[in-house]
Amino acid sequence: MTANAQQGSSAADTTFSLTDNATSETIELPVISGSLGPDVVDIRKFYGGTGKFTYDPGFTSTGSCESKITYIDGDQGVLLHRGYAIDELAENSDFLEVSYLLLYGELPSAGQKKEFDATITEHTMVHEQINYLFRGFRRDAHPMAVLIGVVGALAAFYHDTTDIQDSRQRMIASHRLIAKMPTIAAMAHKYAIGQPFVYPRNDLSYSENFLHMLFAVPCEDYEINPVQSEAMDRILILHADHEQNASTSTVRLAGSSGANPYACIAAGIATLWGPAHGGANEAVVHMLDEIGSVDRIPECLAKAKDKDDPFRLMGFGHRVYKNYDPRAKVLHKTCHEVLNDLGLDNEMLDIARELERIALEDDYFVERKLYPNVDFYSGIILQALGIPTHLFTVIFALARTVGWIAQWNEMIEDPHQKIGRPRQLYTGERQRSYVALDRR
Numbered sequence: 212m213t214a215n216a217q218q219g220s221s222a223a224d225t226t227f228s229l230t231d232n233a234t235s236e237t238i239e240l241p242v243i244s245g246s247l248g249p250d251v252v253d254i255r256k257f258y259g260g261t262g263k264f265t266y267d268p269g270f271t272s273t274g275s276c277e278s279k280i281t282y283i284d285g286d287q288g289v290l291l292h293r294g295y296a297i298d299e300l301a302e303n304s305d306f307l308e309v310s311y312l313l314l315y316g317e318l319p320s321a322g323q324k325k326e327f328d329a330t331i332t333e334h335t336m337v338h339e340q341i342n343y344l345f346r347g348f349r350r351d352a353h354p355m356a357v358l359i360g361v362v363g364a365l366a367a368f369y370h371d372t373t374d375i376q377d378s379r380q381r382m383i384a385s386h387r388l389i390a391k392m393p394t395i396a397a398m399a400h401k402y403a404i405g406q407p408f409v410y411p412r413n414d415l416s417y418s419e420n421f422l423h424m425l426f427a428v429p430c431e432d433y434e435i436n437p438v439q440s441e442a443m444d445r446i447l448i449l450h451a452d453h454e455q456n457a458s459t460s461t462v463r464l465a466g467s468s469g470a471n472p473y474a475c476i477a478a479g480i481a482t483l484w485g486p487a488h489g490g491a492n493e494a495v496v497h498m499l500d501e502i503g504s505v506d507r508i509p510e511c512l513a514k515a516k517d518k519d520d521p522f523r524l525m526g527f528g529h530r531v532y533k534n535y536d537p538r539a540k541v542l543h544k545t546c547h548e549v550l551n552d553l554g555l556d557n558e559m560l561d562i563a564r565e566l567e568r569i570a571l572e573d574d575y576f577v578e579r580k581l582y583p584n585v586d587f588y589s590g591i592i593l594q595a596l597g598i599p600t601h602l603f604t605v606i607f608a609l610a611r612t613v614g615w616i617a618q619w620n621e622m623i624e625d626p627h628q629k630i631g632r633p634r635q636l637y638t639g640e641r642q643r644s645y646v647a648l649d650r651r
Contacts, residue, residue, distance in 0.1 A: 227242050227252045264634040278618070278621060280621060282294075290537045292452060296537070300312075304318075309451055310389055311323070330386055336394065361398075385616045389613050392608070393411075394424060396609050400605075409423065411424060442549045449589075453614065483607060484604060489608065490604055491525060493590065493600050493601070493603045494586075496594055502562050505561050526584055526590060528579070542592065546588045546591055549596070553595055
């Protein structure tokens with residue numbers, strides 16, 4: 212087939228022509244323009260008009276939905292939530308304000324913010340019987356496995372909010388998920404280390420409460436550190452949503468079948484668990500462990516530059532961003548604030564600082580745009596805060612829940628939404644006759 216774009220007087224008149232070289236038949240496909248980003252060719256009638264499917268492994272050239280939530284320009288290093296730049300939000304907002312923005316499309320007024328904060332705070336406790344659910348897991352279970360199981364089970368405890376056609380039930384379920392995720396995440400950690408669960412406190416902010424539930428013990432008070440809680444809040448903001456990534460697309464795909472919100476979010480958590488998606492900041496810490504000392508950095512950099520060597524520098528570059536990850540710019544500053552506040556003298560952090568310096572100065576990294584990304588800095592910050600490595604992806608899931616919920620709600624309300632049903636290029640056997648067992 213050959214393609215030819217034809218521009219009319221307006222976006223609505225733009226068409227994309229495809230000609231089948233074998234039959235000389237031409238099909239005209241409309242081109243749709245968004246408010247930002249590349250135009251898209253509407254191929255919804257392509258199969259009906261040609262009898263052919265498009266082929267796009269990983270859907271990297273396919274727009275799967277229309278969305279008003281998040282926009283990314285990877286070449287320019289731009290990330291917008293509802294039109295607001297991520298660095299402005301991270302510097303000026305808190306996580307719940309960004310959550311409100313993602314859910315409702317606008318920044319809240321002072322009154323709306325107060326009401327939303329109170330609503331989320333009032334939902335942070337979980338049903339008491341969920342405590343017994345944790346006992347069914349082994350103590351050494353990965354907390355992501357526990358998170359998937361417990362979040363999926365929420366539908367059994369809160370079945371009064373599983374009617375997805377009821378907008379009020381969807382709103383309550385959304386609030387419950389955002390509110391209870393820190394509690395469940397902290398419970399997974401406490402269960403693994405054999406400490407009693409710590410109940411949420413209504414006098415603390417979202418991030419303060421999460422850190423309190425992670426680290427407090429009944430025998431002494433836990434002192435809130437404002438530098439650390441602000442760092443956690445920024446990490447949550449910077450991971451809140453990232454357009455149609457693998458886990459978000461999974462949530463939308465699961466939701467397109469009519470599945471309840473708790474099941475959909477559990478599906479998103481399962482996808483995030485994959486090392487190619489949510490495990491990158493954990494991989495950064497493992498890499499720093501493997502390097503071992505500042506003295507070994509030149510040797511490891513040489514290995515990283517050797518395409519035949521399996522060693523890779525984790526936390527540098529990004530699949531989407533071909534410029535400096537805008538989230539990394541924010542966390543670069545936050546990372547140094549945390550390290551200075553803690554006054555840590557740690558060889559792993561020394562290795563990270565030297566790697567950062569080299570990546571920002573070395574021609575090899577600069578020419579290939581292999582800048583430190585958000586995973587590099589978030590891994591270092593979480594390590595400095597004393598959070599176990601296996602909890603890193605759990606915190607990612609905690610942050611991304613609001614994005615998943617916003618995307619799920621948008622999908623439910625989209626009048627053009629259909630159940631997801633990708634096609635395939637079949638390369639297996641043609642139809643053949645069954646052969647009886649004694650003749651094979």
